[in-house]
Amino acid sequence: MQLPSLDLPDDPKLAGNIAHFAAALRRAGVPAGPDRLILAIRAVTAAGFTDKDDFFHTLEAVFVQRPEHRATFAQLFRLYWRDPRYLEHMMGMLSPMVSGVQDDHAAKPAEKRAAQALLNQLDLPETDVEDGQELDIDASATASGQERLKTLDFEQMSGAEMAEALKMLATLQLPVPPLPSRRRSPATQGKVDRRATLRAALRRGDLATLRHSAPRTRWPNLVALCDISGSMSSYSRALLHFLHAVSNRQGQGWAEVHGFTFGTRLTNITRHLRTRDVDAALAAAGAEAQDWEGGTRIGEALHAFNRDWSRRVLGQGAIVLLVTDGLDRGEADQLAFEARRLHLTARRVIWLNPLLRWDGFAPKAAGIRALLPHVDSLRPGHSIASLEGLADMLSRPDDPGALARLRG
Structure with a gap:
């Protein structure tokens, strides 16, 4: 024609x-x-x-x-x-x-x-409503729409759906139980603090009062390593919105929240996540991370993290979120070695893999097989519901997720 x-x-x-x-x-x-x-x-x-x-x-x-x-x-x-x-x-x-x-x-x-x-x-005409006319709002339809949105894959969302999903992610909680510390603090009951008791006796001249102490608690660090290659871009953007909300919300319990992106190189975006405005924060992070939607070098990225950052951010019993599909273009041996180093340093390594949304997922790729032995839990990370499941899992330290099925 x-x-x-x-x-x-x-x-x-x-x-x-x-x-x-x-x-x-x-x-x-x-x-x-x-x-x-x-x-x-x-x-x-x-x-x-x-x-x-x-x-x-x-x-x-x-x-x-x-x-x-x-x-x-x-x-x-x-x-x-x-x-x-x-x-x-x-x-x-x-x-x-x-x-x-x-x-x-x-x-x-x-x-x-x-x-x-x-x-x-399109410039669609607005619906005219007469004065005094009440609009009937079906709240049940709104609730069902939100429930559907929770289970919808980030990659499948339209622009409007993704905008609504990001609003929901900003309200999600990610609480973590405190960790016991070796340090102790005065308490009304518990183990007798002999040193404090003797010091009080020397001051008063008698042993009339026993002093007690209890273990202190401390909050762990949260460290997120996000794959921003082409196949992971939509999922990592959603998770970074979630991390920004966690980083700027008081009372979550985390000591510090650290964020890193990797594709062909590792980029530390922690300071950008602390910016109050989420759009400004992610725009700055995207400008600094020049490898968005590029290739994937997971082994090289983990090597850079273990070499330059692990001792700085993995103290205090840090929990690591590794967000990647495991489809690595590098050497599987290097990936396995660096993943083992990361696992030995962190308190827990939780792997979020969007490929788990498929019922028939199997660890056929070499990168996935290299990572499996060196993580504590494997969970999907493709939807709002999967991130809600992550929050529940943090209260269950022994929950392996999909590891039991894949390793078996």
Whole structure:
């Protein structure tokens, strides 16, 4: 099918449509800034606007810079430029019962992000409510929606769902029981403190009063090592929001919260997590960690952590959260050696692996097999419900999670 030839400089409407399309891409998570928009208009001017396929590939070459953005771009292009009933399709993806369109299969993540992005671009009329008219709010539907959102995979969420999920993560609690210390403090009952008793007797001249002492308690450190490679990006972003809330919430019990990201190199983002504003904190962390959505070198990252940071942050019985799918591109022997060093230094190593969301998950990858012997618990980390389970597990030190099944 041939499209009518248009001279872009004399057709500002088409340039405006490309600008709206770029805005929808940004809402769907595809980088499409002003520089890319200008380049896209120039590219279409040079390539012409006569064939659909040529137009598609021209815009794709400009806007798609990462492989994971290709599906989102293709879906947005189909809805925005090709399908005359794209609004009906979008409504069907987001809420089939509202639009009357029932798909035969669930919408893919790219489709949901594309639909949400385009709906946000539309100027839909607001519903008029007459004076004195009361709105009926179905609270049960809201509650059921929140329950569904808790079990939804972070990777499957649309933009609006992810925003709501981040709000819920900010309210999650991650309490930890205190640890007994070797130091003791005065108490009204408990073990007799002979030294304090003798000092009191020397001052008073008699042994009329016995002094007692009890062990002090202390709070452990929480250390999170987050894989930010391409396959883990959505999960790590959600967990970093959760860690930011834990780091800035009083009364959690943690002595200190330390955060590290790794892909091809290790980056300490602890000071950014302590910033009160979550958006500013994660923006600064993302600017410092230059390896977002890149490759994975888990063994090299653990080596850098063990060499440079373990003695500084793993004191006081620290608990380590290792957030990764275990798909390492490095040497399995190095990964196993560094994981063993980490396990010997930390009080507990808890591995959060989003791949556990699959019922048929098996440790076939070499990196996963190298990590399994050197963790104390293995749990999923793909949803809000899985992070709630992490909070419950911290009160049960002997809970191995999925380790019993995988090791057996």
